[in-house]
Amino acid sequence: MRLSRYTLPTLKENPAEAQIASHRLMLRAGLVRQVAAGIYAWLPTGWRVLRNIAEIVREEQDRVGAQELLLPTLQTAELWKQTGRYEAYGAEMLRLKDRHERELIYSPTNELLIADLLKQSVNSYRDLPQILYHIQWKFRDELRPRFGVMRGREFLMKDGYSFDLDDQSAVTSYRIMMLAYMRTFKRMGIVAVPMKADTGPIGGDLSHEFHILAPTGESQVYYDSAVETAQVGTEEVDHRDPEALERFFTAVTTPYAATDEKHDEANWEQVPSERKREGRGIEVGQIFNFGTLYSELVGLQVAGPDGVAVLPNMGSYGIGVSRLVGAIIEASHDETGIIWPDAVAPFQVALINLKRGDARVDAACDSLYARLQSLGISVLYDDREERPGTKFADMDLIGLPWQIIVGPRGLDKDQVELKRRASGERFELSVEDALNRLSGNRAAG
RNA sequence: CGGGAUGUAGCUUAGCCUGGUAAAGCGCCUGCUUCGGGAGCAGGAGAGCGGAGGUUCGAAUCCUCUCAUCCCGACCA
Numbered sequence: 001m002r003l004s005r006y007t008l009p010t011l012k013e014n015p016a017e018a019q020i021a022s023h024r025l026m027l028r029a030g031l032v033r034q035v036a037a038g039i040y041a042w043l044p045t046g047w048r049v050l051r052n053i054a055e056i057v058r059e060e061q062d063r064v065g066a067q068e069l070l071l072p073t074l075q076t077a078e079l080w081k082q083t084g085r086y087e088a089y090g091a092e093m094l095r096l097k098d099r100h101e102r103e104l105i106y107s108p109t110n111e112l113l114i115a116d117l118l119k120q121s122v123n124s125y126r127d128l129p130q131i132l133y134h135i136q137w138k139f140r141d142e143l144r145p146r147f148g149v150m151r152g153r154e155f156l157m158k159d160g161y162s163f164d165l166d167d168q169s170a171v172t173s174y175r176i177m178m179l180a181y182m183r184t185f186k187r188m189g190i191v192a193v194p195m196k197a198d199t200g201p202i203g204g205d206l207s208h209e210f211h212i213l214a215p216t217g218e219s220q221v222y223y224d225s226a227v228e229t230a231q232v233g234t235e236e237v238d239h240r241d242p243e244a245l246e247r248f249f250t251a252v253t254t255p256y257a258a259t260d261e262k263h264d265e266a267n268w269e270q271v272p273s274e275r276k277r278e279g280r281g282i283e284v285g286q287i288f289n290f291g292t293l294y295s296e297l298v299g300l301q302v303a304g305p306d307g308v309a310v311l312p313n314m315g316s317y318g319i320g321v322s323r324l325v326g327a328i329i330e331a332s333h334d335e336t337g338i339i340w341p342d343a344v345a346p347f348q349v350a351l352i353n354l355k356r357g358d359a360r361v362d363a364a365c366d367s368l369y370a371r372l373q374s375l376g377i378s379v380l381y382d383d384r385e386e387r388p389g390t391k392f393a394d395m396d397l398i399g400l401p402w403q404i405i406v407g408p409r410g411l412d413k414d415q416v417e418l419k420r421r422a423s424g425e426r427f428e429l430s431v432e433d434a435l436n437r438l439s440g441n442r443a444a445g
Numbered sequence: 446c447g448g449g450a451u452g453u454a455g456c457u458u459a460g461c462c463u464g465g466u467a468a469a470g471c472g473c474c475u476g477c478u479u480c481g482g483g484a485g486c487a488g489g490a491g492a493g494c495g496g497a498g499g500u501u502c503g504a505a506u507c508c509u510c511u512c513a514u515c516c517c518g519a520c521c522a
Contacts, residue, residue: 009455011455011456011457011471011472012456012457012471012472012483013456013457013458013470013471013472014456014457015456015457016451016452016456016457016458016514016515017514017515018515019515019516034514036513036514037513037514037515089522092520092521092522108522109522111522140521140522142520142521143446143519143520143521144446144516144518144519144520144521146515146516151521159522218521286522288522316522318522354480354481355480355481386480386483387479387480387481387482387483387484388480388481388482388483389480389481389482389483389484390482390483390484391482391483392481392482392483393482393483394483396482405481407480407481408481409481410481417481
């Protein structure tokens with residue numbers, strides 16, 4: 001992408017409405033613009049990040065056998081009324097009417113709809129287990145939206161639902177999702193710690209929240225750093241092997257990890273002090289196993305092996321896709337801007353032409369641009385007629401993992417400069433070496 | 446929802462107390478000089494002050510209502 005023809009409205013100054021780092025940086029780096037309280041327009045660069053995150057979520061869900069579908073954002077109020085959830089959900093649910101005065105809701109969550117839908121396709125114990133998910137916009141009319149996309153009213157969420165014949169099978173589904181979540185967050189370059197959580201109004205007895213440590217988190221969290229090391233090796237776990245799953249699950253859930261709601265001072269004291277991690281946590285996902293509550297509400301049942309009707313056990317599994325954009329920035333930025341983990345970066349490489357109009361520099365950049373593209377490396381080419389300082393500042397702000405800086409000074413020595421955004425390391429290399437380095441990095445990462 | 450605050454150009458703000466017909470920096474446009482970490486000079490475009498009503502000869506400034514946004518708290522499957 002040529003920056004001269006790309007919509008990237010960066011800001012030099014901090015917008016007044018943004019207080020926390022991620023919100024400021026998302027506005028300054030031209031990722032989003034606010035449309036209303038808690039409602040955002042995603043500009044091209046922000047949308048690229050959002051898509052990258054969604055794609056990682058999708059791949060890891062698919063990998064463990066979850067099936068993607070797409071449920072609508074608008075639903076009739078009928079189902080919610082029949083099951084008593086219409087009143088129970090409260091003012092957070094947006095209610096509206098169509099031209100026929102039919103009552104609709106903008107879906108805040110989909111346990112009811114999906115359970116109701118499955119009545120048509122799941123009739124026998126042979127049809128279970130099933131895990132279905134979608135990545136779709138949700139609306140929750142928050143009392144007080146804040147922190148940019150981290151607590152918006154409209155947000156992109158992956159919500160998944162499992163259906164199992166019995167408790168034991170449901171626990172297996174829960175563990176499979178735990179595995180998928182650990183892999184998902186790891187691929188995004190962040191450390192998300194599973195913590196025992198309250199199940200809240202939804203009920204059930206098994207639930208974990210996944211938290212990223214960041215100063216602006218909304219809750220206080222405590223964990224034993226052994227959780228981090230226990231995540232090593234999740235790549236190799238076979239989700240179809242219940243014993244391997246159990247080992248994995250035990251390893252990641254045994255070390256102490258809790259939000260303030262579940263915090264137990266006595267148990268916390270048992271953790272060696274050098275392994276204690278404590279601070280604010282941003283919740284980026286939550287998983288529940290809540291039994292037969294919703295099956296019962298909507299009348300979802302299957303014939304068991306003995307012909308007797310059974311209410312399937314359900315679980316639900318959420319990942320805040322749009323919240324992750326903010327959360328990753330909270331966890332990965334410095335005073336000059338965002339530092340994108342490679343896996344979610346909107347582009348892999350910033351190609352900086354330091355002297356547009358200089359035939360030699362232009363030619364070198366055009367060639368690099370074409371070759372990076374042919375290597376399948378996404379590149380944002382800063383071909384604007386701006387001064388070097390402006391380009392450096394903008395690119396540091398946007399935070400692409402690599403910068404290739406091409407100017408007359410380097411070309412005199414047949415070199416370009418390769419800069420790693422995260423570490424600030426710079427390498428003066430030939431064009432060939434720079435390309436090799438970048439393609440090698442891509443293969444490795 | 447309780448408490449606090451703010452709405453003036455694309456952005457950040459000054460002006461408001463003490464009414465006199467909108468100002469600056471950044472950004473944008475033109476030209477020249479520059480060009481390896483947000484350039485300099487010169488010229489230029491751009492807002493009628495969130496909205497409605499009122500007071501007044503005259504309102505961004507005062508009054509009333511209203512809308513919106515932000516912060517703290519409560520809330521947050």
